[in-house]
Amino acid sequence: MPHKEQPDFQELLARGQEGDRRAVGRMISRVETNGVADHVMMRQLWAHTGRARVIGITGPPGAGKSTMTDRMVKYWRKKDYRIGVIAVDPSSPFTGGAILGDRVRMNDLALDTGVYIRSMSTRGQLGGLSLACSGAVSVLDACGYDPILIETVGVGQSEVAVMNVADLVLVVSVPGLGDDIQAIKAGILEIGDVFAVNKADLPGADRTARELQIMLGMNPDMNADPPPILMLSAEQNQGVDALCDSVENRFALMQDSNELMTRRNRRLEKELLAYIQDRLYKRVLAPVLIADPFANNIEAFRANERNPYTWAEGIMKKIEERTP
Numbered sequence: 001m002p003h004k005e006q007p008d009f010q011e012l013l014a015r016g017q018e019g020d021r022r023a024v025g026r027m028i029s030r031v032e033t034n035g036v037a038d039h040v041m042m043r044q045l046w047a048h049t050g051r052a053r054v055i056g057i058t059g060p061p062g063a064g065k066s067t068m069t070d071r072m073v074k075y076w077r078k079k080d081y082r083i084g085v086i087a088v089d090p091s092s093p094f095t096g097g098a099i100l101g102d103r104v105r106m107n108d109l110a111l112d113t114g115v116y117i118r119s120m121s122t123r124g125q126l127g128g129l130s131l132a133c134s135g136a137v138s139v140l141d142a143c144g145y146d147p148i149l150i151e152t153v154g155v156g157q158s159e160v161a162v163m164n165v166a167d168l169v170l171v172v173s174v175p176g177l178g179d180d181i182q183a184i185k186a187g188i189l190e191i192g193d194v195f196a197v198n199k200a201d202l203p204g205a206d207r208t209a210r211e212l213q214i215m216l217g218m219n220p221d222m223n224a225d226p227p228p229i230l231m232l233s234a235e236q237n238q239g240v241d242a243l244c245d246s247v248e249n250r251f252a253l254m255q256d257s258n259e260l261m262t263r264r265n266r267r268l269e270k271e272l273l274a275y276i277q278d279r280l281y282k283r284v285l286a287p288v289l290i291a292d293p294f295a296n297n298i299e300a301f302r303a304n305e306r307n308p309y310t311w312a313e314g315i316m317k318k319i320e321e322r323t324p
């Protein structure tokens, strides 16, 4: 059966580009449900994308990411940017669409028609959180939002994976984390392009910044061009302007050195190959595995009654017989 184009999509897109936030929301819901598998929609979006600067904001729970996002949006609104915000909520039981609750600290922003805020939970997407997020970014980009901020807690793997969707990653740290700074080091230090020490109104911020500096200095990849470390107090709105300017400068540098395009190309390739792999698995491998699942053979493998490598070759052979 030929794939019928959704007649209303072009209209939704046109309305979204004119600033109709409900149209934007409907498009995001659609990609969120179907991911890039909604190829009709993704194809139509493609020609309109590539302009937005996508900023990932990550860090430990309670570091002030939402407060920072709120302040950064307000600073950039003064420059008349239209801004998209995606808040990935690891614990929320409901999926997107909901205007954010108190937890996100951006309630007054929701009234600003130049800002689109969306929360996304880690549950409920077919293709995984990163794909849903990437689809949402494409919609916002196509509708003229720039920059787009993605906030996520730097804990679980899927939350960290979301940062792959960003062009630039801002890692937020705070004083008094103690040993927790080791946790940051383990997961997200490598992916940071700009570092922020928030809550600089509290004691110990200088020390945190110094520790970060030392840790970043130990990473040989970063020696050539160490990422900037900025101190701020989001709550008191101190240092937010310098942070925003630093992020924008970083983007300009990445653009000049072609790093931005390199990252985007790599990301696109990875995303599409992952999608193809997933389709291949479902269409080619899964039907063959059903007849002779790995799990059914474990005891025979362990008892040396059957060889696991012979089993794997057998699976390959069946696939080759099915695909002429």
Ligand SMILES: Nc1nc2c(ncn2[C@@H]2O[C@H](COP(=O)(O)OP(=O)(O)OP(=O)(O)O)[C@@H](O)[C@H]2O)c(=O)[nH]1
Residues within 6 Å of the ligand: 060, 061, 062, 063, 064, 065, 066, 067, 068, 103, 104, 105, 153, 198, 199, 200, 201, 202, 232, 233, 234, 235, 236
């Ligand atoms: N002292 C101080 N407190 C701050 C600052 N920024 C944020 N906070 C407070 O820190 C708490 C957490 O702030 P959020 O912005 O919700 O932090 P978050 O990182 O988004 O939190 P999660 O999304 O739950 O991980 C709130 O009580 C804020 O008021 C700051 O600059 N200084």
Ligand SMILES: [Mg+2]
Residues within 6 Å of the ligand: 065, 066, 067, 103, 104, 151
């Ligand atoms: Mg938050």
